Amino acid sequence: MAEITKAMGFRHYALVHHVDLKPAVRSVHIVDYPQDWVERFQARRLYASDPIHRASHRTNVGFAWSAVQSIISLTAADRSILAEAYEAGLGDGFTVPAHIPGELNGSCSFAMAAGEMLDHRQLPLVQLVGSFAFEAARKISRIHAPQSECPSLTERQAECVALVARGKTDWEISQILGIGQETVIQHVKDARDRYGVTKRTLLAIRALFDGQISFADVFGR
C-alpha cells in the first residue's frame, strides 16, 4: 500500500472497514493518515458520520473528496469535519467504496497532502487499485477470522421482514404468505432474536443495512 500510494503520487492511504456497530469484529484497518487526524477520528467516532464514508455508502465507484457534495448533501457539521481533516494535513483525495452483501462496508482511500492538487484523470487507476487492494485485504483478514458475525435469516424470515419493512401488519403478512398469523409472529420474533433487537422497525433497518432485504423488496412491484 505504501509503495503504490507513493507510485501513484499520493501521500496517504486508508484501507478500512467502516466499523460502527461491531467493535469486536476482526476487520480490515490499514491506515497511513496524519496521526493527529486518526486520533481525532477515533475519539469522536466519525466512522459513521464522516461525510466521505457516508458518500461511499451511496455509490459503486470511486469519487474525489472535492466532489463529495455531488453524492450527498453536506451539513455544517460535515463541512467542519472536512475542514478539520484539511487542517490535520489531509488534502484532496479519492475514495473507492467496497461493499459486499452481508459484510461490513469498507473503502480504500488515497489522499494528497493539504494544498496539493488532485489529478482527476487518475480516478480509473485509483478505482482499480482500491478495489483489488480491498479484496486482497478482505481475503487475508478472512483467513484469520473465518467467523461470519452477520446474522442471516431463513428464507421465510426474510420474506416476513421484507413485508414488515413495507409496513404490513402481522395479519396482513399472514394473508400475503398464506400462513397463519401466529406463524408470522413467530418468524418476526425469531428474526428479531437473530439480530438481537426488540423492535420490528430496527429489525427492518438492520436487515436492509446488511443486505438481507433491499429497497427493491420494499418499494418494488
Next chain:
Amino acid sequence: MAEITKAMGFRHYALVHHVDLKPAVRSVHIVDYPQDWVERFQARRLYASDPIHRASHRTNVGFAWSAVQSIISLTAADRSILAEAYEAGLGDGFTVPAHIPGELNGSCSFAMAAGEMLDHRQLPLVQLVGSFAFEAARKISRIHAPQSECPSLTERQAECVALVARGKTDWEISQILGIGQETVIQHVKDARDRYGVTKRTLLAIRALFDGQISFADVFGR
C-alpha cells in the same frame, strides 16, 4: 455497451440488477445474451440461484466464470446450469459485481461465445468498464425513475424519525429529546402524515430511502 463489448473482444454482455423477476422499479436490465438462454433464465427464475450471481454476491472484484468455484462451491445443480448456458452459446466470461448498501445487488458481465478462450489479463479492464458502466446505468435509471414527490420533514420530525429508526419507543425519544411523550407522538404522527404511511416502520424506511435520515443516524454516535 455493444461497442465496448466488441472492442474488448467479447460477444455478449449483461448489465443487470439481480431482481427476482421482471424488471422492477428503478432496476437496471440491459442484456445481450443468447435469446434462448435469457428466456430459460427468466422462466426458471435463476436470478437467485444462478452460481455466477451467487458468486458475485461474495466478492468485491470481478472474476472469470471458469474460476467461479474458487469463490463458491458448486452443486450438481450449479454445474448443470453452467452447462446449459454453454449449450445456449455462452462461453467463458467475466462478471464484475456491483453492490451498494440498501440497493439491489447487481453485476456487469462480459462473455465470449462458446468455445472461445478468455484472456485473463483483461480482468482489470473489465473490472473498470463493468464498475463504471453499472454506475452510469444506475444513475440514468434514477433520472428516469418517476421522481416521487419527496416530502420533507421538519427538523424535530426528522430527529424523531431518526430515533424511531433506532427502534426507540415514543417515551424513550421524549427522554432523549427532553420533551413530552405526547409531543413525540405528535411529531411521529405528523411525519407519518407527510409520507402518507400508517406505520412507523415504513416511515423510517421511506425517510432513509430519500435521505431524510441516513444509516449513520441509525447506527452512528
Next chain:
DNA sequence: TGCGTTATCCCCAGTTCTGGGGAGATCATC
C-alpha cells in the same frame, strides 16, 4: 436413529402504536 434447523401453529398478559379529537405559543411572512 437422534439431533438440529426450519416452518407451522397456539395462548396470554402487558406494552406500544395508531387515529381521532383538542389547545396554546412562537415566528416569519404577507
Next chain:
DNA sequence: GATGATCTCCCCAGAACTGGGGATAACGCA
C-alpha cells in the same frame, strides 16, 4: 394584523406489537 408553519402538550379507544410459555411435522446430517 392575519395566516401559516412549527413546536409543544393533552385525552381516549381500539389495534398492533412484544415477550413469555407451549406444540407438531418435515428435513438433512452425522
